[in-house]
Amino acid sequence: MQGHGLANGHCCSGRCNPGGSVLHQAVNGEGEVKFVRLLWVDTSGIRRCRVVPRCKWEEVCKSGLGLATAAMALQAWADVLAPLSGLTVTGELRLMPQSHDIRQLPWHPAHAISCGELHESPGKPSSLCPRAALQRALDAALDQHGLEFQVGFETEFFLLRRDLQASQPPSLTLDGPDVVMQVGQKARRAVPEPVDMLSYCSSRALDACSQVLDDIMDALEQLGIPVVQFHAESAPGQFEIVASHGDPFMAASDLVMTRETIACIAQRHGLLASFLPKLFKDGCASGCHCHISIIKDGENLMNTRGSEHGLSDTAAAFLAGLLHHLPGLMCFTLGSVNSFERIKPSSWSGSFQVWGVQNKEATLRLCGHPGVSGSANVELKALDATANPYVALAAIITAGLQGITSGARLPPPVNVDPALLSRQERQDQGITALPANMGEALAALKADTALVAALEEVLGADLVKAVRGVRAGENDHFSKASFEEVVAEVYDRY
Structure with missing residues (x-):
């Protein structure tokens, strides 16, 4: 829930990159x-990995590892190819390590770890590579408008006890050439109990999980x-x-590494x-x-003196474009049908298409630390861990x-909870609800031809x-599932 203070400048000082020494060891x-x-x-937001012996590292850095192209269209609920993804069982990518960023676990x-890129052939990024997509977006911003970005993420997660029946495998049935998971009672798995039943910022909750949290922080x-x-x-x-803010690539990679760290330390x-x-x-x-x-x-365009709310004209137009295209954009920032269970009124998740200044109910919240020069930033709430962070940032x-x-223009800020306004008041102010489910988001994306083209x-x-295609596949698979059925199938996939 806390805001980041994003400083002026385009690089994050003090960031350490342990890759050099680890790479030396590996080679x-x-x-x-x-x-x-x-x-x-x-594309479904699932972290996946391959492992290579140290003796093969130099070879892999040159030629990569073969990976089926279809791996970028697997769905979260099962390793089934999304029918509308445009990808088939033919084709291969090269999974290339990033030797400049390799970290010992x-x-x-x-074991050491490196975020991989997807290449058509070594040195030629694939059109399906999320990291290459983010680079193209950053290049476009710099080349066309001279813009760079500082990005920070908040990672929210649940810690669950593993001592229930969560280890039971889901039931599978064969339907033609594909394996399809049943959305029925036989496919259900018990969701483990949470580690506590305590409240926001509870010191007791921290004490109860102090050892695992300390180990996560140390890692x-x-x-x-x-x-x-x-x-x-x-x-x-x-x-x-x-996490601290940084350039978009480092922020996205650190986010992926943070999730991996939390999951692995919790398991231990x-x-x-x-x-x-x-x-x-x-x-x-x-x-x-x-x-x-x-x-x-070197100037933070969201902290410009003499301008309304501190926003320069360029920053205001950027936010206006983000706000205008947000309904369709949600297909890239929210990866699961379960995501839309979070986007509800009066829940600090931003369920209306509005922006506001320090308004926790605004999906775009202008924030910063009072009195701290250069800390102004915008918080986008319609993002969660089921999205690929590189793709999401590129789309944003x-x-x-x-x-x-x-030349988009921001509407007036909304600094109340829109859900507390009457329907007529919202209509008068041009306030509309964001898509309430994946189907509505897909329809909004289809209708937003300008966004799709861009x-x-x-x-x-x-x-x-x-x-x-992956979003449509998930939406179709869970079209008749209850909330509990969806959770039971995917709670341990993310």
Whole structure:
């Protein structure tokens, strides 16, 4: 829930990159490293990895590992190819490690880890590569408008006890050539109990999980991921970690590494960490709020003196574009049908298409630290851990650039809870609700032809089609499922 203070400038000072020494160990046979994990995130937001022995590292850096193209269209509920993704069982990608960013795992020192890129051939990024999509978006912002960004993420998650019946495998049936998971009683798995039933910022909740949280913090520090603060959140067994801001690539990679760290450390303590947005129907949900500052020539354009709310004309147009395109954009920032269970009125999740100044109910919240120069940023609430962070950031930047190109203008800020206004008051102020489910978001994206065209130009038509196909596949699969059935199938996938 806490805002980030995003400083002026386009790089984050003080960030450590342990990659050099670890890479030296991996290549030259020194130290403890025996294996290197190549980690990537697919279009359904699932973290996946391959592992190579140290002796093969140099070879893999040159030629990569073969990966089926279809791996970028697998669905979260089962490893089934999304029918509308445009991808088939033919084709291969090369999974290429990023040798400049390789980190030794504190909880498993024999293993190092590197975020992988998807290439058509070594040195030629694939049109399906999420990291390449983000780079194209950043290049477009810099080349067209001289803009750079600082980004910070909030990671919310649940800690669950593993001592229930969650280990029972789901039932599968064969339907033609594909394996289809039943949406019925036989496929249900018991969701483990949360570690506590305590409240927001409860010191008792921290004390109860102090050992696992301390180990997570120690591991993040060793991985070079600065943490601003952490606390217990409102839902049972829910916690939040706020990472420091940085350039978009480092922020996204650190976010992926943070989730991996939380999951692995929790498992070593006999717990299950779940990043699924909504685990308990009557409880609060987990998001991944994204804080963005827009930088030009070293100046934070969201902290301009003499302008309304501190926003320069460029920053205001960027936010206007982001706000205007948000209904369709949600297909790229919310990856699961469960995501929309979080986006509810009066829940601090931003369920209306509005922006506001320090308004927790605004889906775009202008915030910053009072009296701290350069800390102004905008918080986007419609983002969670079921989205690929590289793709999400690329789409967010693209939508904002559309606002600058079209000369979009921000409507007046809304600084009340829109749900408390009457229907007529909302209508008079032009306040509309955001999509309430994945089907509505897909329809909004289809109708937003300008956004689709921009996304296809910057992210690439193949990646856009794969994302849309995976979302449609999930929406179709869970079309008749209850809230509890959806949670039971995917709570341990994220």
